[in-house]
Amino acid sequence: MAELKKVSPAALKQSFRCWIYGNLTCFSQEHMQTFGYLWSMMPVVDDLYDKDEDKVEALRTYTTFFNTEPQIGTMVVGLTVGLEEARANGEPMDAETINGIRAGLMGPLAGLGDSIIVGTFIPILLGIALGLSTGGNPLGPIFYMIAWNAIMYFGMKFAYEQGYTLGGNAVEALVGPDSAALRSSIVMVGTMVIGAVAATWISISTSFNLQFAEDSAFNLQNTLDAIMPKFLSFFFVWLCWWLMTKKKISPTIVMLILVVIALLGCITIPGINTSFFNTGLSY
Amino acid sequence: MCISIQLNSLNSYRSRMNTKTLDWVTFAFGFILAAVMGCNLIAAAIIAVFFALINFELQSLKSGKRALAAAGAASIDDEEEEDI
Numbered sequence: 001m002a003e004l005k006k007v008s009p010a011a012l013k014q015s016f017r018c019w020i021y022g023n024l025t026c027f028s029q030e031h032m033q034t035f036g037y038l039w040s041m042m043p044v045v046d047d048l049y050d051k052d053e054d055k056v057e058a059l060r061t062y063t064t065f066f067n068t069e070p071q072i073g074t075m076v077v078g079l080t081v082g083l084e085e086a087r088a089n090g091e092p093m094d095a096e097t098i099n100g101i102r103a104g105l106m107g108p109l110a111g112l113g114d115s116i117i118v119g120t121f122i123p124i125l126l127g128i129a130l131g132l133s134t135g136g137n138p139l140g141p142i143f144y145m146i147a148w149n150a151i152m153y154f155g156m157k158f159a160y161e162q163g164y165t166l167g168g169n170a171v172e173a174l175v176g177p178d179s180a181a182l183r184s185s186i187v188m189v190g191t192m193v194i195g196a197v198a199a200t201w202i203s204i205s206t207s208f209n210l211q212f213a214e215d216s217a218f219n220l221q222n223t224l225d226a227i228m229p230k231f232l233s234f235f236f237v238w239l240c241w242w243l244m245t246k247k248k249i250s251p252t253i254v255m256l257i258l259v260v261i262a263l264l265g266c267i268t269i270p271g272i273n274t275s276f277f278n279t280g281l282s283y
Numbered sequence: 284m285c286i287s288i289q290l291n292s293l294n295s296y297r298s299r300m301n302t303k304t305l306d307w308v309t310f311a312f313g314f315i316l317a318a319v320m321g322c323n324l325i326a327a328a329i330i331a332v333f334f335a336l337i338n339f340e341l342q343s344l345k346s347g348k349r350a351l352a353a354a355g356a357a358s359i360d361d362e363e364e365e366d367i
Contacts, residue, residue, distance in 0.1 A: 108328040181342030185335035188309050189328065195313025196327035230318035234311075 005088045007081060011047035015040050016160050019077050020153065023070040030251050032067035037077065044081050048088035058084065061095040068106040069113020074156040075163035076105050082167015097183045101170075103190035107197050122148075204232040206265075207278035309334075 007015075019040035026035040038059060045058045068076065080098055087093040125147055133140025208220035224231040236258070243249045243257065265276035316322045316330060 104328070104331070107324040111324045178339070178343045178346070181339050181346060184342060185339040187306075188338055189331040189335045191306050191309040192313035192316070192331035192334065193324065193328050195310040195315075196317040196322065196324055196331075197313075198310075199314045199317035200324060228315075228319065230314075233318070234314055237314075 005048050005085065007044050007085050008047050011043045012081065012160075012164070014043040015077070015081060016074075016157060018043065019070075019074060019160070020156055023073075030255075031065065033070070033073075034063065034066050037066045038062045040077050041080065041084065044084055048085060058087070061098050064099050064102070066102060066106060068110040069117060071117050071152055071156055072109050072113035072159065073106065074159040075166075076102055076109065078160040078163025078165075079105075079167040079170070080163075082164045082170065085168070092179070094183075097186060100183070100187040100190040104186060104193055107193040198237050199230055199233065202233040202237060203230075204236055206232060206276050207274065208276050209274050210272060 019036065022039050023033055023036040025039055027033070041059065041062045045055050049055045049058060062080075080102065083093055083098050083101070087098075125144060129140040129144035129147075131140070132143050206221050206224070210218040212218065228234070240254050240258070243254050244251060249257075262277060266279045268275045312334075313327055313331065316327045317324075322330065
């Protein structure tokens, strides 16, 4: 019987270091933390697989978009290390399941992390540091630098280790008799959360307005809102999906197309003296 | 009113969504939860988990029934073989 593969402690440490120092590596609007995540998975994949083809195949899973609150989100990295370990041991763990878990967790954890770390923890820490800084005392900034880095380092390490343990335990459920049902449910959560992310982050509205008489006007936005709020946002999401998936257009070109649409939409239509989008500029 | 398009989420759903109708239905449901009902991401995720649990139960039931049917068919085959 072949020996079960296990990620070495050195690879785990390196993976954690890659995440803690490089979670925002190559940050762009298109990819955000994707490459930071990919970089942190590289030591693990390198440790688990011998053949280059297997390594490439495993790393391809982590090229999918990822963005969360980096401190709390460390748990997701640890969790996928556990899942990757199971995949290397021949468990039927596909990329869709791993990405379903990632997508399902990144949104809620970002919300939690932003409220706990950015909204609560940092202001408290800064409050203490500002109190210590009274009268130009250098103890304030020194305290903040030491306290923030120490608490974050050990906190993230704890989250990573917890995630790794959780990933190992989750594997048993994911490959058990109800694995297909469980995986489809995970994908369902991921897709639903991505839908909510799209509605939260994308905001498109129109200023198209036709004035027929003094007391009679047609407002397109009101009509669209009556059909479904954020109808235009949904339409543009669908349009981008269609362009990228069906027409195989790269995200950068899609962005340029949207810029062109936005520019054209801002041109005032002659005769009716209105434009589709309002630039918000006043002269 | 202005246009503000953030494309950072597009890649995430492009890779998640394929041509399956169910994917679009669940995507639209998540979208409606946030857009129409004003749910934030955590609330949307909690509701998604509830639906996922229902889906899990239904799928398990279906696969259980299938397994039961397969076991039943196998036992009938065995009986027929014994008769022969």
